Amino acid sequence: xxxxxxxxxxxLDFAATESFLRQAMTMILEDAVCEWHPPEELKELLDLxxxxxxxxxxRILELCRDAIRYSVKPTHPHFFNQLxxxxxxxxxxxxxxxxxxxxxLYTYEVSPVFxxxxxxxLKKLIQTVGWEEGGDGLFxxxxxxxxxxxxxxxxxxxxxxxxxxxxxxxxRLAVFTSQExxxxxxxxxxxxxxxxxxxxxxxxxxxxxxxxxxxxxxxKSVKSEGGVPFIVNATAGxxxxxxxxxxxxxxxxxxxxxxxxxxxxxxxxxxxxSNKHKLLMKGIHRVDSVAWNPxxxxxxxxxxxxxxxxxxxxxxxxxxxxxxxxxxxQDKFYNLSYDTGDKSVQCSRxxxxxxxWLMWKALGAxxxxxxVDRALAMARYLADEITxxxxxxxxxxxxxxVKERMMKKGSMMVGYQPHRGQANFFRMVVISPQVSRQxxxxxxxxxxxxxxxx
Amino acid sequence: xxxxxxxxxxxLDFAATESFLRQAMTMILEDAVCEWHPPEELKELLDLxxxxxxxxxxRILELCRDAIRYSVKPTHPHFFNQLxxxxxxxxxxxxxxxxxxxxxLYTYEVSPVFxxxxxxxLKKLIQTVGWEEGGDGLFxxxxxxxxxxxxxxxxxxxxxxxxxxxxxxxxRLAVFTSQExxxxxxxxxxxxxxxxxxxxxxxxxxxxxxxxxxxxxxxKSVKSEGGVPFIVNATAGxxxxxxxxxxxxxxxxxxxxxxxxxxxxxxxxxxxxSNKHKLLMKGIHRVDSVAWNPxxxxxxxxxxxxxxxxxxxxxxxxxxxxxxxxxxxQDKFYNLSYDTGDKSVQCSRxxxxxxxWLMWKALGAxxxxxxVDRALAMARYLADEITxxxxxxxxxxxxxxVKERMMKKGSMMVGYQPHRGQANFFRMVVISPQVSRQxxxxxxxxxxxxxxxx
Numbered sequence: 044x045x046x047x048x049x050x051x052x053x054x055l056d057f058a059a060t061e062s063f064l065r066q067a068m069t070m071i072l073e074d075a076v077c078e079w080h081p082p083e084e085l086k087e088l089l090d091l092x093x094x095x096x097x098x099x100x101x102r103i104l105e106l107c108r109d110a111i112r113y114s115v116k117p118t119h120p121h122f123f124n125q126l127x128x129x130x131x132x133x134x135x136x137x138x139x140x141x142x143x144x145x146x147x148l149y150t151y152e153v154s155p156v157f158x159x160x161x162x163x164x165l166k167k168l169i170q171t172v173g174w175e176e177g178g179d180g181l182f183x184x185x186x187x188x189x190x191x192x193x194x195x196x197x198x199x200x201x202x203x204x205x206x207x208x209x210x211x212x213x214x215r216l217a218v219f220t221s222q223e224x225x226x227x228x229x230x231x232x233x234x235x236x237x238x239x240x241x242x243x244x245x246x247x248x249x250x251x252x253x254x255x256x257x258x259x260x261x262x263k264s265v266k267s268e269g270g271v272p273f274i275v276n277a278t279a280g281x282x283x284x285x286x287x288x289x290x291x292x293x294x295x296x297x298x299x300x301x302x303x304x305x306x307x308x309x310x311x312x313x314x315x316x317s318n319k320h321k322l323l324m325k326g327i328h329r330v331d332s333v334a335w336n337p338x339x340x341x342x343x344x345x346x347x348x349x350x351x352x353x354x355x356x357x358x359x360x361x362x363x364x365x366x367x368x369x370x371x372x373q374d375k376f377y378n379l380s381y382d383t384g385d386k387s388v389q390c391s392r393x394x395x396x397x398x399x400w401l402m403w404k405a406l407g408a409x410x411x412x413x414x415v416d417r418a419l420a421m422a423r424y425l426a427d428e429i430t431x432x433x434x435x436x437x438x439x440x441x442x443x444x445v446k447e448r449m450m451k452k453g454s455m456m457v458g459y460q461p462h463r464g465q466a467n468f469f470r471m472v473v474i475s476p477q478v479s480r481q482x483x484x485x486x487x488x489x490x491x492x493x494x495x496x497x
Numbered sequence: 498x499x500x501x502x503x504x505x506x507x508x509l510d511f512a513a514t515e516s517f518l519r520q521a522m523t524m525i526l527e528d529a530v531c532e533w534h535p536p537e538e539l540k541e542l543l544d545l546x547x548x549x550x551x552x553x554x555x556r557i558l559e560l561c562r563d564a565i566r567y568s569v570k571p572t573h574p575h576f577f578n579q580l581x582x583x584x585x586x587x588x589x590x591x592x593x594x595x596x597x598x599x600x601x602l603y604t605y606e607v608s609p610v611f612x613x614x615x616x617x618x619l620k621k622l623i624q625t626v627g628w629e630e631g632g633d634g635l636f637x638x639x640x641x642x643x644x645x646x647x648x649x650x651x652x653x654x655x656x657x658x659x660x661x662x663x664x665x666x667x668x669r670l671a672v673f674t675s676q677e678x679x680x681x682x683x684x685x686x687x688x689x690x691x692x693x694x695x696x697x698x699x700x701x702x703x704x705x706x707x708x709x710x711x712x713x714x715x716x717k718s719v720k721s722e723g724g725v726p727f728i729v730n731a732t733a734g735x736x737x738x739x740x741x742x743x744x745x746x747x748x749x750x751x752x753x754x755x756x757x758x759x760x761x762x763x764x765x766x767x768x769x770x771s772n773k774h775k776l777l778m779k780g781i782h783r784v785d786s787v788a789w790n791p792x793x794x795x796x797x798x799x800x801x802x803x804x805x806x807x808x809x810x811x812x813x814x815x816x817x818x819x820x821x822x823x824x825x826x827q828d829k830f831y832n833l834s835y836d837t838g839d840k841s842v843q844c845s846r847x848x849x850x851x852x853x854w855l856m857w858k859a860l861g862a863x864x865x866x867x868x869v870d871r872a873l874a875m876a877r878y879l880a881d882e883i884t885x886x887x888x889x890x891x892x893x894x895x896x897x898x899v900k901e902r903m904m905k906k907g908s909m910m911v912g913y914q915p916h917r918g919q920a921n922f923f924r925m926v927v928i929s930p931q932v933s934r935q936x937x938x939x940x941x942x943x944x945x946x947x948x949x950x951x
Contacts, residue, residue: 082835085609091617093854097861106858107594111849117599124607127845133557135596138772140561142592145571145799147580152904153578155539156568163545184638192560195688209692210664221536223551226819230842233817234649236690238663282821338845345599346845363687365680368914369738372698374921376901381536388684391581391792391800397564400547406558407551447830450606460822467828 078113079450085113120477121455122487126282126310129475131342133402137339138344140397147391149183151377151383158381164396164403168335168349171315173328179359181350181386183393186309187227189334189350190276192359192388194218194231196352197274197303197331199362206362210236217265218242220276221253221288225307228276232438241270251286253277259296274303279324280311281461283470287311292327304330313340316408317415337399340418340474341411347395359386414476421473425483432487434495441497442467448493455489532567533904538568569598574931575909575939580736580764583929585796591855592798593913601845602635603838605831611848612835618857619849622789622803624647625769627782633813634805635840636849640763641681643788643804644730646813646842648672648685650786650806651728651757653816660816664690671719672696674730675742679761682730705740707731728757733763733778737916737924741765745780758784761804767794770862791853794872794928801849813840843936850857868930875927879937886941888949896921897951902947909943 056446080088089109098106116122118130146154148161161182166451169178183189198216216237220228222244232242243265245258262272275297277288290306297304306327312335314320315327327333331353338347352359364385371382384392403411429435442459449455459467471486518718534542552560570576572584578838596812600608602615615636623632637643652670661765670691674682675837676698686696697719699712716726729751733741744760751758760781766789769781781787785807792801806813818839838846857865883889896913903909913921925940 080609081831082605082609082613086613089610089613091613091854093617093621093862095862097581097859097864100859103855103859106855107590110594110610111598114598114600115607117601117607118597125601126654127601130597130599136561139593140564142589142596143572143584144565144568146568147571147579147581147799151536153569153910154569155534155536156543156564159536159540159543159545160564160728163547164887167547169547184642185845187861188638189840191688191842205690205692206687207692207694209669209686209695210690211667211669212692213665215663215665225844225845226821227683227842229819230817232663233644233660233819234689234842236659236664238659238661238666240661241663345597345601345847363684365687367680372897372914372921376897376904377535383780388641388645388681388688389639390679390681391639393799400545401545401557401560405551405554405557408547408549408550443826443828444828450830460826467826475765 079453120482123472124398124456124458126472128341129342129477131402133405134344136397137398141394143444146394148394151381157397161396164400169351171331174353178351178353183348183350185346186334186336186348189348190227190307191231192350193305193332194274196358196362201273214271216271217272218274219245219258221245221247223247223251223281224276224278225282227374251281253288255292262300272302278304278310279306287323290324294326294329305332306330307334309334309336310339313415316411319416320419343399347398363388418473425471428487441494442469443496445490445494528600533907562691574936577926578910580793580926583796583931585854586855587859588852590799590851595848595851600848602848605835611851614854615850618854623805626787628807632805632807637802637804639800640788640790640802642683643802644761645685646804647759647786648728650812650816655727668725671724671726672728673699673712675699675701677701677705677735678730678732679736705735705738707742708745716754726756728759731760733760733762741777744778748780748783760784761788763788763790764793767869768841770865773870774873797853801852872927879925882941895948896923896951899948
């Protein structure tokens with residue numbers, strides 16, 4: 044039927060590629076140090092062009108090797124640049140299984156196992172948050188999406204007609220969040236037709252925590268100008284300073300003004316695993332929704348982002364549903380509440396909960412708790428050491444130069460940023476149990492060494 | 498510093514877990530047939546509960562084995578249930594590499610290799626679409642997100658002030674799409690504050706193609722009622738019937754009324770790889786944006802979803818940017834145009850382009866073309882066989898029962914749905930080169946066998 048391509052035999056024999064997979068696997072597991080090159084140089088080193096003809100298996104393995112060699116390794120113990128780091132082997136195996144099986148979480152029929160696992164993880168996280176009557180939720184492609192979902196549910200609860208009629212049929216809605224919040228709040232307001240100018244930025248104290256009295260003042264002020272407050276976003280673990288907004292006090296205000304309270308705990312949610320530190324999120328059981336990324340401090344593979352909602356009236360489903368008849372047939376032979384696809388704005392959705400489920404199974408809550416405690420203790424150690432070392436405040440002003448040198452040397456990665464008009468400073472993110480006290484000392488020595496002539 | 502947990506040594510020794518990874522890998526590569534169980538029964542079979550204590554490595558491998566055993570395998574040759582199927586080994590290796598390296602695509606600094614690879618793939622796809630002056634784009638967490646991006650860019654181009662002020666400061670915007678379009682258009686309109694009632698559904702002909710004259714009538718009618726049309730979504734490869742809207746004729750109308758033309762080619766985009774079939778998308782070089790998922794007919798691992806935009810004025814960046822100072826520092830030591838993070842609504846973003854890049858490298862455009870041609874020829878063979886077999890029209894009315902029987906037997910998976918008030922019918926999705934003519938015959942025999950007593 045097609046020239047030179049009979050339909051009778053499958054042209055792809057998977058068994059024959061098994062040895063290729065095994066070789067590639069060996070390579071992935073080899074340790075390698077990052078080798079920095081600027082874009083134009085790296086383009087020369089990588090053979091990027093896509094051609095008409097294919098290449099040999101040996102050549103493909105070379106290309107894989109190059110991709111690994113020249114990549115930055117967030118899995119390396121000296122990577123402190125982002126709010127994720129390290130490599131959790133159980134979670135990695137779960138990632139590999141999901142990549143190989145290609146499940147997608149719209150219907151129970153297509154993903155029976157991962158639907159049930161997602162339910163099990165959500166149930167456990169909801170218990171950990173402390174919602175005694177349960178709740179609902181799903182895993183999203185990142186915390187930005189979870190924060191947006193919170194905003195959409197809050198809008199839907201206040202003004203269900205907006206789903207059909209749009210914001211042009213509604214008053215000017217107002218969002219409240221602290222000046223230290225993640226930028227996804229602003230991105231969500233832009234995308235959702237709420238508008239970035241309707242995101243009201245509440246001042247934080249010098250430690251980075253939202254000031255509740257300032258929040259109440261702003262709510263009053265916006266209302267007096269005709270705006271309609273509908274959601275407050277509190278942050279548990281801010282991106283730059285790692286501050287925890289005072290949830291309990293903010294919840295009092297939200298109750299008073301009948302506002303949805305969402306907590307962006309993408310980074311800080313992990314402290315809920317720790318009896319020693321969970322007081323940082325006192326009041327979390329009172330909030331309406333939580334975004335929590337186990338791919339950050341709990342080290343699940345990217346991405347693993349839970350969105351939790353306290354509502355028990357199928358709000359998530361009602362807000363997001365489109366009821367596609369080809370996918371969500373109503374004459375199925377099993378309980379349709381297991382078809383979770385219409386709770387999501389995505390269509391295909393990956394079973395990211397499995398990555399966390401498997402590592403929890405292997406480690407248990409007790410080991411997760413110890414890891415959180417250890418990471419916080421490590422950060423404390425580093426802070427103490429810095430106060431002991433001369434020259435470290437001064438160094439802040441030369442951060443971009445030190446950063447360039449550390450990248451080119453490839454020795455480690457630490458992010459820097461200015462903050463509220465002050466000079467650039469290095470932000471150390473300490474997560475992984477692969478990191479030891481010696482690594483903390485290495486970081487300080489290395490920053491000193493890279494910047495001592497400046 | 499923490500009780501019983503010295504900071505001096507890393508508690509996680511990755512090398513020690515290597516044997517675990519290798520064992521798991523062996524298991525993933527084993528073939529296994531789906532074993533169907535209803536939710537309550539499967540809950541009993543899986544040990545879902547998350548506990549305080551961890552479990553042994555042997556037990557974790559057992560759990561992995563169960564997860565694989567009871568999962569549906571979209572990779573099996575007899576899976577025809579979704580618009581993706583089969584397993585592409587090169588793409589799978591790329592998936593494994595990205596899972597193991599944990600890259601995220603906001604800055605060049607963190608993902609130098611994958612930033613350049615994404616650029617290379619986008620460039621090639623843009624050439625394939627036929628935009629001679631180039632364009633822009635990125636890979637998203639699914640086609641629904643790409644369709645939403647198109648809608649947001651179109652809105653931003655027409656009314657840039659909505660980003661700051663929201664839709665309540667704007668007129669009632671109107672979206673046009675065919676009655677056969679994907680449900681993500683409606684979901685995007687709901688989330689974006691445009692409203693599902695402002696999505697105007699244009700009639701399709703009996704083959705499922707949008708009727709251009711009906712589109713123009715609707716545009717006129719909406720304008721006369723005070724609505725403001727701003728985007729038309731055409732579909733290349735509709736979800737249920739696989740129809741291609743007539744892009745060239747729709748482009749004429751969009752030019753006349755100055756509307757953004759987006760093509761949802763998530764499913765059908767693959768025909769652009771085929772000289773024989775690309776005429777199905779005649780006029781694609783004239784459109785403003787395209788969503789194209791190589792994870793569907795081109796078999797890249799999930800997810801691999803390209804969003805392409807013809808604009809050359811940094812519209813994607815301007816529309817979505819939030820300019821977070823901690824991530825997108827302006828005093829960096831390399832060309833900042835390689836920091837793509839602010840083009841996205843996501844924060845962490847996976848390097849999905851790599852999965853397609855590596856398989857293209859291995860196979861070449863010529864092999865990709867042959868696969869597309871073969872899949873379309875296979876579908877033609879099946880259609881011809883059906884007309885020859887007695888009883889196949891009648892069977893439509895018993896689709897739910899046949900479906901239940903095929904799931905419980907675990908022999909194959911084919912989706913069914915009603916269409917425009919007609920009875921349920923089976924939708925065969927033919928993609929993978931693992932599938933042969935014998936499999937087509939098997940499907941017909943099996944449907945006959947499962948339903949012959951009905």
